[in-house]
Amino acid sequence: MESVHNSKQPLSLVSGCAGFVGSHLVDRLIQKGHNVIGIDNLSTGSCENLCHALEQPELFRFIQGDLSDTTVIPDQAYDFIWHIASPASPPDYQRLSIDTMLINSLGTKNMLDMAKKKGSRFLLTSTSEVYGDPSMHPQKESYWGNVNPVGERACYDESKRFAEALTMEYHRKYAVETRIVRIFNTYGPRMRPNDGRVITNFIVQALEEKPLTIYGDGTQTRSFQYIDDLIDGLLLVMESDYAHPINLGNPEEYSMLELARIVLELTGSTSHLSFLPLPSDDPKQRKPDITLAKQLLSWEPKVTLRQGLMNILTTFQALKEI
Numbered sequence: 001m002e003s004v005h006n007s008k009q010p011l012s013l014v015s016g017c018a019g020f021v022g023s024h025l026v027d028r029l030i031q032k033g034h035n036v037i038g039i040d041n042l043s044t045g046s047c048e049n050l051c052h053a054l055e056q057p058e059l060f061r062f063i064q065g066d067l068s069d070t071t072v073i074p075d076q077a078y079d080f081i082w083h084i085a086s087p088a089s090p091p092d093y094q095r096l097s098i099d100t101m102l103i104n105s106l107g108t109k110n111m112l113d114m115a116k117k118k119g120s121r122f123l124l125t126s127t128s129e130v131y132g133d134p135s136m137h138p139q140k141e142s143y144w145g146n147v148n149p150v151g152e153r154a155c156y157d158e159s160k161r162f163a164e165a166l167t168m169e170y171h172r173k174y175a176v177e178t179r180i181v182r183i184f185n186t187y188g189p190r191m192r193p194n195d196g197r198v199i200t201n202f203i204v205q206a207l208e209e210k211p212l213t214i215y216g217d218g219t220q221t222r223s224f225q226y227i228d229d230l231i232d233g234l235l236l237v238m239e240s241d242y243a244h245p246i247n248l249g250n251p252e253e254y255s256m257l258e259l260a261r262i263v264l265e266l267t268g269s270t271s272h273l274s275f276l277p278l279p280s281d282d283p284k285q286r287k288p289d290i291t292l293a294k295q296l297l298s299w300e301p302k303v304t305l306r307q308g309l310m311n312i313l314t315t316f317q318a319l320k321e322i
Contacts, residue, residue, distance in 0.1 A: 013078045013120075014038045015067055015111060016085030017053075018045030020190050021125065021183075021230065025082060026053050026060065028231050035059055037074060041066045043096060044087050049190050067107035078120040080238060083111045086160070088127070090153065090279070091196030097155035104159035105166070112170045115178075123179040123238050124167045126245065128286055129157035130182060138287040141182070141245045151281040164245060171243050179237050184249025184288045188227030188308060189315040199224065199309070202260055203316050206269035216278035218257035223287045225250035226303035226311070236297040249288035250301040259305075266309055 012029050016022040017038025022045065029036050030053060038050070042064060053060040065072030067085060086103050087093040093100040108124065115122035131139045132147030147157050164180055171178040187199045194200075205212050225248070233248040254262075260273055293299045 010034045010079040011076060012036045012080040012082060013073070013076075013111075013114070014082045014084060015107070016040055016045065016083075017062065018042055018047055018049050019084065020049070020088075020188070020192075021186065021227070022082075022084040023049035023053070023190055024188070024227050024231050025084065025234060026050065028235065030056060030059050032235075034080075037061045037063065037076070039063045039065055039067060039072060040085065043099065044092050044192075046192075066103075067110050068102050070110050070113075073110060073114055075114075076118070078114065078118050081111055081115045081120045081122045082125075082234070082238070083108060083123065084125050086125075087156070089196040090156075093156040094152060100155050101159040104156075104163045108163040108166055112167065112176060112178075116170060116174050116176050121177040121179070121238060122167070122170075123181065123234065124163055125234070126160045126164050126180055126182045127157070128182055128184040128247070128249065128288065129153065130161050130164065131283075131286075132157060133281060133283040134285060137285050138251060138289040139247070140289040141247055141292055148281050152279070153281050168243070178243050179240070180243070180245040181234060181237050182245050182247050182288075183230060184247065184286065185222050185224050186227055186230045187224055188312055190227075191312065193316060198222065198256065198259065199263075199312070202263040203267070203309075203313060206263050206267040206271050207316060209269055209271055211274035212260045212263070212271050214256050214260060214273055214275050215282065216256075217275070218260070218273070219255050220278070220282065220284045221253045221255050221286065222259070223250050223253050224259075224305055224308070225301050226308035229301040229303055233293065233297065233299050236299050240296060242296055246293055246296070247288040247290055248293060248299070249290065250305075251288055251290055252305060253287045254305065262306065262309065266306070266313060
């Protein structure tokens with residue numbers, strides 16, 4: 001197949017392009033005038049998320065494949081490499097535990113090798129999970145984390161920690177231009193209804209008038225950022241000159257009980273709450289310190305939780321009516 005690359009436009013390679021975050025990034029890059037090549041094995045992503053991009057074959061090329069196989073990565077002069085690929089919800093990465101570890105280790109190496117070969121700028125999307133069940137609150141980038149290396153979530157958080165370490169070594173040893181973003185809980189349209197994360201769980205349960213499942217006593221907290229804010233931040237990080245990790249998240253903190261009440265209010269649901277035991281190694285608190293992002297990037301989230309929930313609620317209601 002002919003390359004989509006127009007030499008007058010930047011060329012971006014996006015792994016995990018058919019997933020929730022990756023597909024939104026692809027759309028934004030095309031809007032900014034990039035040619036984009038996307039790779040995804042569709043283990044958790046869907047080509048439906050790429051419908052806008054696939055309608056522009058002169059700008060976007062999709063490759064279905066696994067990054068542990070280097071032959072799926074076209075040998076081209078990429079300006080930017082965005083490594084988004086990885087299951088991100090606990091049900092997904094626990095179901096695909098070995099695959100998750102491989103994409104964050106071998107897959108990261110293969111993408112870094114291409115960046116090294118082509119002199120591309122490389123961005124790794126890491127996660128707030130690297131902080132584990134944090135003893136520092138809110139979490140700063142300087143915090144080393146409190147992670148169980150052999151726990152049920154280790155396949156994800158430890159492989160992401162490895163990916164960060166590997167990325168920094170390519171920066172130190174080979175002078176690859178690297179960027180690392182630690183993403184805090186993100187939500188928005190294109191999340192799968194069966195994603196398994198708390199916002200999708202609550203909305204689907206509320207729309208179906210089923211009990212909202214709360215693990216533990218509901219006092220554990222999370223901070224939720226809308227997808228548009230995250231994509232704004234990713235673009236700014238890639239354009240920056242900062243190689244070390246940067247938190248991107250919304251510092252507004254909500255308990256699970258507060259989130260459940262907001263979802264019930266917005267949906268008009270009469271569902272009640274159902275309490276189940278807290279999963280193993282589930283963090284009690286999660287809130288980003290975004291001082292660094294504010295100072296370096298002049299970035300901070302703009303979309304409130306209620307605004308964002310209304311947006312995703314509209315898309316879920318539409319799916320329910322199909």
